[in-house]
Amino acid sequence: MPGCSRDDPEDRGRPADGAPGTVATASADPSPDAGDVLLARIVWSRLVEPGDSLAGGLLRALGPVTALEQLAANASAARVRDLVRERTGEEPAGPALRRGLERWRLRLDRAATLADLQAGVERGMRVVTPEASDWPRAIGDLGDHAPPALWVRGDPALLGRAALAVVGARACTSYGSHITAELTEAVCTLGATVVSGAAYGIDATAHRAALALDSPTVAVLAGGADVPYPRAHESLLDRIAASGAVCSEMVPGSTPTRWRFLQRNRSIAALTRATLVTEAGATSGSINTAGHAAELGRGLAAVPGPVTSAASAGCHRLIRDYGATLVTNGAELCEFLEQLDGPAFFAPEPGRPSAGPHDGERQPTGRAPDAGAAGPQDQSGTGGSARPPADHRRALDALPLRGARTALDVARRAGLTLAEAHAALVELELLGTVERREARGRAETGWSLIRRG
Known part of the structure; x- marks a missing residue:
């Protein structure tokens, strides 16, 4: 597995030398080398479930090496809390920290981590961490909910490019498939990268449309990057990895679960500048992705469908209630993307007018859909009221x-x-x-x- 570039990986969330709050740690070397940091993050990617903000806060406060040392040494919650307080001035809740240490220790397994490394090598993966130059900085907008590392088949540099998430229903109609291919072609022709989840329906259509144009596309998986899901998409995922990237925050061999699918959606939203929902029913998981995009301040667009079609009810809800931009063709989609905040979405071409300095300013699209970054008791993304804890x-x-x-x-x-x-x-x-x-x-x-x- 490759190493990762760094200046000083333990400086994240840590006071400067000599500043109040800087303390000695349990590590013999207060500034671990890049290999130690990489290995620690690989271990943490096995220990935590996606979206574990308690683990994210601990890694930010102590650094992955020191946090892992405290865990392996069976340090008490009080000891870890004191270290966090001395480093950052923050004080994690004692009961939550105790539960976190307990559940992470249940997964602490040296043999399993060695197997993860071996599987990664055998399957040609790279591990990308926040200390590496090719870490996608945009995913840092997830804060403490960000993954400790990403396992990637293909080119990790694509994760940092200007990208559009194209998502929608698995059971899409011919209308949904057609408009998805048309819109994907429009943005890929201008050099954008399309990101999706490699599921049946809209996801697969978007990936295939990009591949048909020899345009790189990125698939974000809920299980391990080496676990094709659905199984019928194994060859599709191989094609994506050959010219684009297949990535996951889960260690190799991890099986996808409903919880991981919902948390995977936050990564799709964070990795991209905007999310486009081309066809989705009222309970589609793509509404969950749209919710994450809105909460992260990303652009949000949706394609309308026939008013009689239940397959487009979710898109209509996004447009009506949550301020999603209505898009019906490639020109409208490109106009929407060119008006996003930040750097130009498309590389400038001769003769193409570019947005002025204020043209790209957009007001927030409104409140996030209920199915977005749901709380711990509301992760179903169904938009209904009866949701299991x-x-x-x-x-x-x-x-x-x-x-x-x-x-x-x-x-x-x-x-x-x-x-x-x-x-x-x-x-x-x-x-x-x-x-x-x-x-x-x-x-x-x-x-x-x-x-x-």
Whole structure:
């Protein structure tokens, strides 16, 4: 695995030398070398579930090496809290920190990390970290929710280029497929990079349209970058990696779950300057991506469909209620992108007028859709009111379709503490979703999904 360039990776979120708050750490070397920082971030990418802001804050405050040393040394929550306070003046909540340390330690496994490294080498991946020159700086807008590292098949430099997210329904109509290909072609012809999630429907159409033009495209996956999902898109993902990039914050071999899909959407939104929803129903996961884009201050556009089409109800909601720009053709999409804040989206061409110094200023498009960066009890992205708590969702994701798992195994797989996993399973049992399985000769209780005919 390649090393990563850095000036001083531990300086992020740390007072300058001699400033108040600077303290000695448990590390023998207060300024770890690049290899140590890279390895620590690789370990952290195994320990945390996507979007873990507690881990993100700890890495920002202590640096990945010191934070990992404290975790491996079984430091108490009080000791870690004192270090954070001395470094930054912040004080993480004690109970939350205790739970975080417990769930991360459940996944601390040297052999598993070595296997991650070996898998990365065998599958031609690169690990990109915030200390590296090719780290996409835009993803830093996620703050403490940003991933500790990205695993990339293909060219990591593409992650930092001007890009448009094109997302929509898996079960798209012929209308949705046609307009997606048309709009993707329009922006790719002018040199933009298209980012999507490689799912069925709109995602796949956008990727294929870009590939047909020999334009690089980026796929952001919910599982490992080496795990094709859906399986039928294995060859598509190979083509994307050959000329573009396939990336994930999950370690190699990780399986996608519903929770990880929702969190993956935040990365798609953060990596791009704007999000375009070409066709989406009212409960489409692409509304979740649009919500993240709006909360991050990114541009948001949507394509209208027939008023009688349920497949476009989500797009109509984005336009009506959340101020998404209405786009119906390539010219309108390019005009929308040229008016975004920041550097010019497209490289200037002779004869093409460029936006004036104030033409690119846009007012916020309104409040973010409800299905955006949902809180811990609201991660479904459905826009409905009856949403399962996040711990329930993660526990369900960790149970097999057949057979049973112990609460400890569920905790490891779901990124929960043992107490959180057990509480979620008991509540799901009361809801009639899971059941206990007592096995003869086994001390631990197994839990399984209740299969409904």
